[in-house]
Amino acid sequence: MKSKSIGAIVGAIAALGIGAIPAIAEYPVSTVRLITHSSPGGGTDVFLRKIATTLGPIMDVNFVVENVTGGGGAKAMAELAAAPKDGSVFYGSTPSYIITSLLSKPEVGYDQLDPIVNMFYDPQTVFVKSDSPYQNLQDIIEDAQARPGEVVAAVSTPSSLDRQVMEEFQAITDTQLVTLTHDGGGDVLMSVLNGTAAVGIGEIAEMRGQLDADAMRVIATYTEERVPGFDDVPTAQEQGVDLVVAKFRGIVGPKDLPPEVITAWEEGVQEMMTDPEFKEWYEQEGVQYGYLGHDDANAAREEFVASQTEFFEKFDIN
Amino acid sequence: MDGLSYALTALTTPTIVLSAAGGVLWGILGGALPGLSPSIAMALVLPFTFDMSPLAAIIMLTSVYIGAEYGGSIPAILIRTPGTNAAAATVIDGYTLHQQGRGGEALGLSLVAGTIAGLVGLICLVFLTKPLAMVALYFTPPAYFALAFLGLSIIAALSEGSLIKGLIMGVIGLMLAMVGTDPLSGAPRFTFGEPDLLGGIDYIFVMLGVFAVAELMNKVSTPDDGEGSVIKNTITRMRLPGLRKMWELRRAQTIGTGLGIIEGPIPGAGGTVAAFLSYNEAKRWSKTPEKFGHGSEEGVVAPEAANNAVTSSALIPTLSFGIPGSNSMAILLGGLLIHGIQPGPMLLSNRPDLVYGLFGGLFMANIFMLILGMLVLTPCIWLVNRPKPYLTACIMMVVLSGIYSINQSLFDFWIVLAAGVVGYVMRRLEFPVLPLILGIVLGYMIESSYRRSLLLTNGDHIVFLQNPLSLGLLCCAALIIGLAAYAEIRRARKPQDMHG
Amino acid sequence: MRATFIVSCLLFLLAVAYWLGADQISVSRLAGGVGADGMPKLLAVALGVLSLAFATQTFFQMRAKKLAAPADPVKESDEPANWHQHARAMGLIVLGGFYILLLPHLGYMLSSMLMLGGVSFYAGLKPSLRMLAFAVIGGVVYYLIFTRILGIPLPSGFWPRLF
Numbered sequence: 001m002k003s004k005s006i007g008a009i010v011g012a013i014a015a016l017g018i019g020a021i022p023a024i025a026e027y028p029v030s031t032v033r034l035i036t037h038s039s040p041g042g043g044t045d046v047f048l049r050k051i052a053t054t055l056g057p058i059m060d061v062n063f064v065v066e067n068v069t070g071g072g073g074a075k076a077m078a079e080l081a082a083a084p085k086d087g088s089v090f091y092g093s094t095p096s097y098i099i100t101s102l103l104s105k106p107e108v109g110y111d112q113l114d115p116i117v118n119m120f121y122d123p124q125t126v127f128v129k130s131d132s133p134y135q136n137l138q139d140i141i142e143d144a145q146a147r148p149g150e151v152v153a154a155v156s157t158p159s160s161l162d163r164q165v166m167e168e169f170q171a172i173t174d175t176q177l178v179t180l181t182h183d184g185g186g187d188v189l190m191s192v193l194n195g196t197a198a199v200g201i202g203e204i205a206e207m208r209g210q211l212d213a214d215a216m217r218v219i220a221t222y223t224e225e226r227v228p229g230f231d232d233v234p235t236a237q238e239q240g241v242d243l244v245v246a247k248f249r250g251i252v253g254p255k256d257l258p259p260e261v262i263t264a265w266e267e268g269v270q271e272m273m274t275d276p277e278f279k280e281w282y283e284q285e286g287v288q289y290g291y292l293g294h295d296d297a298n299a300a301r302e303e304f305v306a307s308q309t310e311f312f313e314k315f316d317i318n
Numbered sequence: 319m320d321g322l323s324y325a326l327t328a329l330t331t332p333t334i335v336l337s338a339a340g341g342v343l344w345g346i347l348g349g350a351l352p353g354l355s356p357s358i359a360m361a362l363v364l365p366f367t368f369d370m371s372p373l374a375a376i377i378m379l380t381s382v383y384i385g386a387e388y389g390g391s392i393p394a395i396l397i398r399t400p401g402t403n404a405a406a407a408t409v410i411d412g413y414t415l416h417q418q419g420r421g422g423e424a425l426g427l428s429l430v431a432g433t434i435a436g437l438v439g440l441i442c443l444v445f446l447t448k449p450l451a452m453v454a455l456y457f458t459p460p461a462y463f464a465l466a467f468l469g470l471s472i473i474a475a476l477s478e479g480s481l482i483k484g485l486i487m488g489v490i491g492l493m494l495a496m497v498g499t500d501p502l503s504g505a506p507r508f509t510f511g512e513p514d515l516l517g518g519i520d521y522i523f524v525m526l527g528v529f530a531v532a533e534l535m536n537k538v539s540t541p542d543d544g545e546g547s548v549i550k551n552t553i554t555r556m557r558l559p560g561l562r563k564m565w566e567l568r569r570a571q572t573i574g575t576g577l578g579i580i581e582g583p584i585p586g587a588g589g590t591v592a593a594f595l596s597y598n599e600a601k602r603w604s605k606t607p608e609k610f611g612h613g614s615e616e617g618v619v620a621p622e623a624a625n626n627a628v629t630s631s632a633l634i635p636t637l638s639f640g641i642p643g644s645n646s647m648a649i650l651l652g653g654l655l656i657h658g659i660q661p662g663p664m665l666l667s668n669r670p671d672l673v674y675g676l677f678g679g680l681f682m683a684n685i686f687m688l689i690l691g692m693l694v695l696t697p698c699i700w701l702v703n704r705p706k707p708y709l710t711a712c713i714m715m716v717v718l719s720g721i722y723s724i725n726q727s728l729f730d731f732w733i734v735l736a737a738g739v740v741g742y743v744m745r746r747l748e749f750p751v752l753p754l755i756l757g758i759v760l761g762y763m764i765e766s767s768y769r770r771s772l773l774l775t776n777g778d779h780i781v782f783l784q785n786p787l788s789l790g791l792l793c794c795a796a797l798i799i800g801l802a803a804y805a806e807i808r809r810a811r812k813p814q815d816m817h818g
Numbered sequence: 819m820r821a822t823f824i825v826s827c828l829l830f831l832l833a834v835a836y837w838l839g840a841d842q843i844s845v846s847r848l849a850g851g852v853g854a855d856g857m858p859k860l861l862a863v864a865l866g867v868l869s870l871a872f873a874t875q876t877f878f879q880m881r882a883k884k885l886a887a888p889a890d891p892v893k894e895s896d897e898p899a900n901w902h903q904h905a906r907a908m909g910l911i912v913l914g915g916f917y918i919l920l921l922p923h924l925g926y927m928l929s930s931m932l933m934l935g936g937v938s939f940y941a942g943l944k945p946s947l948r949m950l951a952f953a954v955i956g957g958v959v960y961y962l963i964f965t966r967i968l969g970i971p972l973p974s975g976f977w978p979r980l981f
Binding site for chain 1: 502766
């Protein structure tokens with residue numbers, strides 16, 4: 001949720017991953033701060049804490065998770081850019097830091113930071129209440145064509161990828177829906193549950209409780225392939241809507257880090273991704289494997305920035 | 319009854335009793351330190367709960383929450399400094415009572431009122447979870463707008479005698495709430511390129527400034543002679559109200575408890591709105607409304623009952639939908655997820671031991687709040703009875719320490735000092751403070767829900783009248799404004815009548 | 819009275835400035851029908867109207883008072899004493915400002931000692947060994963509470979570089 005509605009609040013905490021087991025390579029510093037702009041308990045925060053406890057022993061480093069909230073990541077970016085370039089500070093990234101850079105144009109933007117590794121993709125899904133008449137995307141499209149400007153779709157924050165997905169969906173299918181923005185993923189669920197919105201866009205992790213109780217159904221995923229655990233849910237592409245969203249999760253650092261720091265991260269993260277207990281955790285979380293090393297992550301970011309810029313221009317934003 | 323046995327098991331497990339007691343104590347201390355919000359107090363213990371059993375962890379986190387919501391009222395009463403957002407409404411009459419030498423009574427009232435409200439809230443949580451969860455679901459954007467509007471309408475009632483000054487302060491509060499990123503487009507507003515302002519101005523900074531710093535400025539403006547005298551009205555010790563007293567105050571207690579329980583499950587509304595609304599309602603239904611603002615016991619009981627009742631019912635959306643309604647609840651959810659527990663509709667059937675155990679834990683937490691509250695108050699009272707120069711220095715330092723936890727930014731200290739100057743000027747010119755607080759607290763909610771509502775109907779305002787809940791709340795707001803305007807006109811006429 | 823009148827004029831200026839600021843907010847199609855500048859502009863207008871009404875009200879009250887009692891010598895002589903009080907009150911803010919400026923350099927413990935000593939002196943305590951002890955012990959206690967127990971990363975200043 002955004003600042004005001006539930007208080008801008010929330011500061012620093014330390015979660016420790018205590019290093020004990022021998023490391024792959026000697027890491028130059030013993031304590032590493034992982035910054036997130038999400039508040040404690042939020043998506044990226046939980047994800048970083050899990051990484052801290054799993055990757056800590058592998059890299060023989062104490063990870064401390066720190067919440068630098070505010071400004072859609074602008075403050076966290078500013079803090080990271082000002083941090084020492086010795087591998088002691090990193091930022092748990094989602095696409096929002098790039099979107100914030102492009103939309104709010106803060107002093108320190110994404111181009112002053114360096115993607116180190118990518119780890120996962122968060123599958124974006126289309127979901128409805130379980131008693132909804134919609135069974136697939138085609139039903140939504142037909143309804144939206146019959147009642148232009150009346151079908152309400154709930155998305156999270158205004159500058160989120162969900163929002164953009166909805167705009168592109170309308171352009172591709174030549175329909176007109178109402179895109180209702182919220183303060184965060186939890187509010188989106190609430191809007192779908194109470195019938196304010198007919199469909200919602202969101203991540204699996206957030207609606208796990210509702211899915212388990214059969215209160216909600218996933219009817220499509222914007223992924224290349226079907227999501228593990230949701231094998232009977234066809235992708236949007238399969239349903240004739242050519243839309244794939246790569247919502248990545250990774251680690252971003254300051255520019256010009258020593259190469260051995262980057263290598264240590266690449267090796268450490270690769271080892272962590274093979275850990276069976278960790279694998280079980282992230283599949284339960286509903287995220288997909290998406291490891292990219294330093295060079296690939298940079299290339300992926302360039303691609304993402306290009307598509308974002310194109311989107312903003314196409315939709316006349318800013 | 320299985321549920322009862324689960325609750326009893328929790329009540330008799332030493333580690334769980336200990337985590338409830340420890341949580342409450344930590345919460346009271348955290349809440350009492352201005353700037354440390356309940357969510358930060360919870361976040362600080364979160365890492366320690368990782369190694370506990372899931373039940374002990376969740377009980378500890380909720381106990382911190384309960385303790386912190388109570389703790390905020392201690393500095394509100396003793397040093398005119400709300401420790402938490404929700405305690406802002408307690409400042410008015412609580413601190414006035416303290417200045418009248420009745421601080422001990424005010425503290426006792428707030429503790430007992432809070433405990434009763436917490437226990438009643440717990441009973442509602444146990445037996446009325448389903449209907450209360452429905453309350454959360456009824457709140458669509460138009461209803462949120464109407465709720466925020468109802469909150470703002472209190473300005474008319476709280477700025478007696480100088481409606482125009484109250485309205486000015488309310489507008490300024492709303493203006494401050496506009497600072498930060500726009501809720502719909504994400505565009506920066508009034509940030510002057512300052513990244514610290516992108517997230518908006520946190521209302522605790524403004525509260526600390528206009529209440530605490532302004533009070534200190536007022537104190538130092540008249541120099542003290544020599545070693546410094548102890549504040550005139552020294553209070554000796556906390557005094558718990560008797561049964562008869564509580565019976566006398568039953569109306570305020572009921573209003574506060576009821577409003578708190580209803581507001582708790584509404585995501586985003588929280589204890590602050592509940593506290594202000596119940597302060598206003600208690601005043602309306604009071605037999606002695608003229609006492610409000612001049613040291614009314616009901617003026618302490620109502621908001622304190624409200625913000626403690628919220629602590630129980632706020633758990634409902636988190637437990638029954640897996641959707642946190644506030645930062646504090648987001649941390650609780652995080653704590654559960656780390657233990658691999660997925661709150662949501664299935665929680666009760668999957669983990670009845672956890673849910674009923676939590677109920678048992680909440681019961682303990684409320685009892686511990688009463689016991690530990692009494693223990694903590696004695697040193698607190700000793701502290702505020704120190705000579706004025708020491709006390710002034712200590713309060714100033716507390717204000718300029720705790721808030722660093724919110725953003726780790728020195729910029730926030732400047733905001734507090736600036737708010738202090740504003741608060742001092744307001745005081746000298748007799749501008750009411752509460753409208754400013756209401757404006758800044760409700761600004762985000764009123765704007766975002768208004769604009770979202772209009773999205774639903776492509777800009778047609780009929781949306782606010784179509785929704786029955788929104789219509790009902792707007793009617794209440796109209797009633798409050800109408801009554802206040804009527805009272806204002808009558809007051810304005812009165813002197814003329816006497817002359818003529 | 820006069821101060822109130824001045825304040826209402828200042829509030830009107832604030833309203834104008836707020837409107838100009840609201841006009842600077844970038845327009846985007848995502849903002850919806852009302853727009854990001856809609857509410858701020860509404861507030862600017864509201865404050866403008868209210869401050870003018872307030873100024874008018876005060877003005878008439880001032881005139882009424884003047885008619886009732888043409889000269890008010892007591893009030894006149896009262897003013898300087900008041901200003902002295904206000905200046906003293908502002909002094910606390912100045913002290914706070916120094917603290918904020920020193921904090922990143924001197925570190926939390928030392929700054930809080932200075933602040934405790936400074937404010938208690940300013941509030942009327944005579945410098946003495948007791949005051950020194952209060953400031954030093956107080957600073958340590960604050961440091962222990964906020965930095966050690968609560969773990970708030972308050973600035974440590976130049977100290978880490980010494981060791």
